[in-house]
Amino acid sequence: MIEVLRLSHRLLRDQRISTHVALVARAFGASKMYYSGTKDKSLEESVIKVIGKFGGPFSIEYEKKDIELIKNKKLSGFKIVHLTMFGKLIQNRINNIKRTKNIFIIVGGEKVEGEVYKLADFNIAITSQPHSEVSSLAIFLDRYFNGMELDFKFSDAKVEIIPQDMGKLLKKI
Amino acid sequence: MIEVLRLSHRLLRDQRISTHVALVARAFGASKMYYSGTKDKSLEESVIKVIGKFGGPFSIEYEKKDIELIKNKKLSGFKIVHLTMFGKLIQNRINNIKRTKNIFIIVGGEKVEGEVYKLADFNIAITSQPHSEVSSLAIFLDRYFNGMELDFKFSDAKVEIIPQDMGKLLKKI
Numbered sequence: 488m489i490e491v492l493r494l495s496h497r498l499l500r501d502q503r504i505s506t507h508v509a510l511v512a513r514a515f516g517a518s519k520m521y522y523s524g525t526k527d528k529s530l531e532e533s534v535i536k537v538i539g540k541f542g543g544p545f546s547i548e549y550e551k552k553d554i555e556l557i558k559n560k561k562l563s564g565f566k567i568v569h570l571t572m573f574g575k576l577i578q579n580r581i582n583n584i585k586r587t588k589n590i591f592i593i594v595g596g597e598k599v600e601g602e603v604y605k606l607a608d609f610n611i612a613i614t615s616q617p618h619s620e621v622s623s624l625a626i627f628l629d630r631y632f633n634g635m636e637l638d639f640k641f642s643d644a645k646v647e648i649i650p651q652d653m654g655k656l657l658k659k660i
Numbered sequence: 661m662i663e664v665l666r667l668s669h670r671l672l673r674d675q676r677i678s679t680h681v682a683l684v685a686r687a688f689g690a691s692k693m694y695y696s697g698t699k700d701k702s703l704e705e706s707v708i709k710v711i712g713k714f715g716g717p718f719s720i721e722y723e724k725k726d727i728e729l730i731k732n733k734k735l736s737g738f739k740i741v742h743l744t745m746f747g748k749l750i751q752n753r754i755n756n757i758k759r760t761k762n763i764f765i766i767v768g769g770e771k772v773e774g775e776v777y778k779l780a781d782f783n784i785a786i787t788s789q790p791h792s793e794v795s796s797l798a799i800f801l802d803r804y805f806n807g808m809e810l811d812f813k814f815s816d817a818k819v820e821i822i823p824q825d826m827g828k829l830l831k832k833i
Binding site for chain 2: 500501503504507510511513514515537541572573574575576577578579601604605607610612613614615616617618619621622624625626629634636637638639641647648649650651652653654655656657
């Protein structure tokens, strides 16, 4: 089981990035995204809308006490992977990480507490360059699933996109 | 040569997503990002700041007439790759795309004109699910460079991150 925690969400300023983190989590094979920071109904609604249309399973949940959540996940057998550009390069750690089936992935907000680095079983960088929590999560999950996530199917979708060389084809199910 | 065009940038609303698209473009091996829509000094400044600190080569340029820009790039020998969830799956097209060295990658704004689909040599989907232009660009470039982009080095950087199992180490150069 793969779950994601997005730290320190802020209203308005983070809404689109957090939405994109959630959509990547869903599209690339995680089953749930938690977020801490400020509770945001419109973030939750936009994710729930996508699930309603394109299927699941996926859920989003607000959790104020993020450090406690991480500790609890750790106690219940999840390995904690914190994505940070300061961590060890994914290409040098992914084989180790793949040995575990329950992974709790943390992606940062602007400022990440030192305790998160300590609680993490793996602090992992997707390049040592600044880019985005959205792309870091995508590349991490892509490596974890060996690219098979590109073919994942979803249940209870109301629509399905039929790939086209040109234009758009959306099939109702 | 790999260049990126981010369509229809809007002030405030798109600032962080467009910044993340630019940072992914840079970190994953593109040499330039154009953007259309509204000219945005603070977007440009935040990207230039990263280049100044972490190195290049990379540049960002505003271009109001995006369709003309695409046509000109096509005339000068670039293959046009438009990333859209309605396109053909990357895993079925990447080998074809790899044959060409000059690629002009287009990522959308909220609404993409039909002409973009027609001008594109390849309309490419990174999954047929909604997620993000940030993650789509990252996965596309990752596939194009066979993962080698994770080890790219940059010139004229003022700092270098030294990967750590815990904590942060930033070396001045």
